[in-house]
Amino acid sequence: MPSRRNIVSFVLRYAVYAAMGVTALSLIGILGYILIHGILAFKPSLILGEYSSSNPAIGFSVFTTCVMIVLTLLIAAPLSIFCAVYLTEYAKRKNKIVTWIRLATETLAGIPSIVFGLFGAIFFGTVMRLGYSIMTGCLTVAIMLLPVIIRQTEEAIKSVPDMFREGSYGLGASKLRTVFRIVLPSAMPGILSAVILSMGRIIGETAALIFTLGTVAKFPTSLLDSSRSLAVHMYISTRDGGAAGREVAFFTGAVLIAVILLMNIGASYLGGKVGKDFEN
Amino acid sequence: MKIKVEEMNLYYDTFQALINVNLDVSENEITAFIGPSGCGKSTLLKSLNRMNDLVESCRITGKILFDGEDIYGKKMNVNVLRKRMGMVFQKPNPFPMSVYDNIAYGPRTHGIKKKRDLDQIVEESLKNAAIWEELKDRLKKSALAISGGQQQRLCIARALAVKPEVILLDEPTSALDPISTTKIEDLLVELKDKYTIVIVTHNMGQAARISDKTAFFLHGEIVEFGKTIELFSRPKDKKTEDYITGRFG
Numbered sequence: 001m002p003s004r005r006n007i008v009s010f011v012l013r014y015a016v017y018a019a020m021g022v023t024a025l026s027l028i029g030i031l032g033y034i035l036i037h038g039i040l041a042f043k044p045s046l047i048l049g050e051y052s053s054s055n056p057a058i059g060f061s062v063f064t065t066c067v068m069i070v071l072t073l074l075i076a077a078p079l080s081i082f083c084a085v086y087l088t089e090y091a092k093r094k095n096k097i098v099t100w101i102r103l104a105t106e107t108l109a110g111i112p113s114i115v116f117g118l119f120g121a122i123f124f125g126t127v128m129r130l131g132y133s134i135m136t137g138c139l140t141v142a143i144m145l146l147p148v149i150i151r152q153t154e155e156a157i158k159s160v161p162d163m164f165r166e167g168s169y170g171l172g173a174s175k176l177r178t179v180f181r182i183v184l185p186s187a188m189p190g191i192l193s194a195v196i197l198s199m200g201r202i203i204g205e206t207a208a209l210i211f212t213l214g215t216v217a218k219f220p221t222s223l224l225d226s227s228r229s230l231a232v233h234m235y236i237s238t239r240d241g242g243a244a245g246r247e248v249a250f251f252t253g254a255v256l257i258a259v260i261l262l263m264n265i266g267a268s269y270l271g272g273k274v275g276k277d278f279e280n
Numbered sequence: 281m282k283i284k285v286e287e288m289n290l291y292y293d294t295f296q297a298l299i300n301v302n303l304d305v306s307e308n309e310i311t312a313f314i315g316p317s318g319c320g321k322s323t324l325l326k327s328l329n330r331m332n333d334l335v336e337s338c339r340i341t342g343k344i345l346f347d348g349e350d351i352y353g354k355k356m357n358v359n360v361l362r363k364r365m366g367m368v369f370q371k372p373n374p375f376p377m378s379v380y381d382n383i384a385y386g387p388r389t390h391g392i393k394k395k396r397d398l399d400q401i402v403e404e405s406l407k408n409a410a411i412w413e414e415l416k417d418r419l420k421k422s423a424l425a426i427s428g429g430q431q432q433r434l435c436i437a438r439a440l441a442v443k444p445e446v447i448l449l450d451e452p453t454s455a456l457d458p459i460s461t462t463k464i465e466d467l468l469v470e471l472k473d474k475y476t477i478v479i480v481t482h483n484m485g486q487a488a489r490i491s492d493k494t495a496f497f498l499h500g501e502i503v504e505f506g507k508t509i510e511l512f513s514r515p516k517d518k519k520t521e522d523y524i525t526g527r528f529g
């Protein structure tokens with residue numbers, strides 16, 4: 001007779017295996033399904049050709065997506081990193097501004113992206129007269145990213161041990177030097193992972209972009225042109241394109257996965273390099 | 281007098297951590313602070329180079345004179361003060377960078393940029409901290425990859441690199457093995473020819489071995505302060521006697 005304890009551990013063990021199996025299978029299943037469909041739909045003209053209803057090429061969209069990632073991060077990352085530095089290193093603990101910024105960032109982090117989309121369309125699109133454009137889209141998504149990057153950078157900065165700061169101040173270093181030479185480099189891995197996560201959010205955003213970036217299927221020639229990111233293109237193709245559109249959507253999905261993969265590899269290479277430089 | 285503390289009181293919010301402290305630190309001597317945990321030794325040490333400025337709730341009355349200048353006066357530049365009074369902490373705290381960059385951090389902070397000058401300072405500081413032989417082939421390696429005892433001597437070298445006049449040490453050997461401890465004690469005795477040294481220690485033997493003067497703290501007050509030899513052989517106060525003979529509490 002197996003004891004009660006044995007039965008419990010038996011059940012637990014297989015529950016763990018089962019959970020692992022279900023998770024792995026569904027992830028691999030989704031990935032495989034998209035990739036297979038995508039690859040089956042592949043023709044070189046789909047990447048390189050001009051977009052038309054007979055040849056729904058997505059080269060323009062890959063380009064737009066990359067531009068969006070770079071520009072959005074250029075706006076959001078410095079702003080939120082400096083803001084986090086202010087919140088953690090400069091602001092006094094009982095400062096009113098800090099309380100307000102905290103409240104605002106926490107609230108913003110929980111708001112659905114479509115609300116940002118509406119705000120961006122009205123403020124950047126109409127009031128600032130940027131219309132449907134890459135610029136409007138980037139500014140909108142940048143605002144969405146602020147709370148996320150601020151919060152994670154704050155965490156990264158807080159996890160830098162105080163003894164590093166004391167060591168620096170003890171040598172007569174100013175606050176500025178301590179922050180930029182000691183604190184930020186030590187927090188860099190955490191900050192980089194925040195930035196990488198936000199790339200994912202830029203790539204995956206649709207709701208906020210439909211109102212701001214717009215849906216024009218064309219190679220943009222300036223930052224004030226409307227275009228489609230890959231995710232927006234998938235959404236529009238699935239919605240309007242019938243069965244053929246769904247094929248295009250799968251193909252776009254496969255390309256999207258490839259872009260994310262490349263980006264992660266690049267970022268972790270970069271992250272490893274930064275970490276190494278600092279340690280050696 | 282290199283440092284003179286006069287009628288100093290220190291509060292953390294409403295808690296008074298130091299009560300009417302008077303103390304004279306002489307040049308080229310080792311002054312030791314002893315006393316039970318929580319009696320305010322570190323607090324006084326951190327006040328000497330104004331590291332307490334980093335604690336928001338900290339408030340100070342009274343005076344601390346450094347070469348006759350009031351360190352809390354308007355004309356005092358905190359960064360210059362801290363350059364003149366190096367500090368070594370209880371836990372070795374090398375920066376997560378190379379041995380070389382650790383030592384060069386201070387001089388670079390104060391405007392020395394030329395590689396030749398930095399090379400010379402790094403070598404000299406490591407030699408003065410008696411750790412050059414052990415580290416000279418590992419200057420480019422991470423400072424986190426050396427032993428705890430070596431890290432602490434590296435931190436002493438880092439403090440020496442900015443050419444301070446005073447070195448403040450807060451229990452610098454409490455995390456180290458006996459051999460590393462002896463090395464650091466020998467080093468401090470050597471260094472006192474050139475520097476003024478203030479050390480906090482829980483190790484009474486250490487205070488007796490290396491210090492010239494000792495201050496015994498209790499509940500935020502200095503109970504007794506005088507020549508180490510006299511304080512340990514003929515303590516004037518009953519509480520001091522109880523503490524150094526281990527009958528305390």
Ligand SMILES: Nc1ncnc2c1ncn2[C@@H]1O[C@H](COP(=O)(O)OP(=O)(O)OP(=O)(O)O)[C@@H](O)[C@H]1O
Nearest residue numbers: 292295297316317318319320321322323324335337
């Ligand atoms: N940042 C702070 N905020 C509030 N109270 C503090 C702070 N630092 C120290 N204290 C209090 O001040 C008193 C003196 O502390 P201090 O660290 O100077 O003691 P110490 O003599 O160095 O003790 P130990 O031997 O344990 O290091 C203690 O009661 C401590 O709780």
Ligand SMILES: [Mg+2]
Nearest residue numbers: 321322323450
């Ligand atoms: Mg202490």
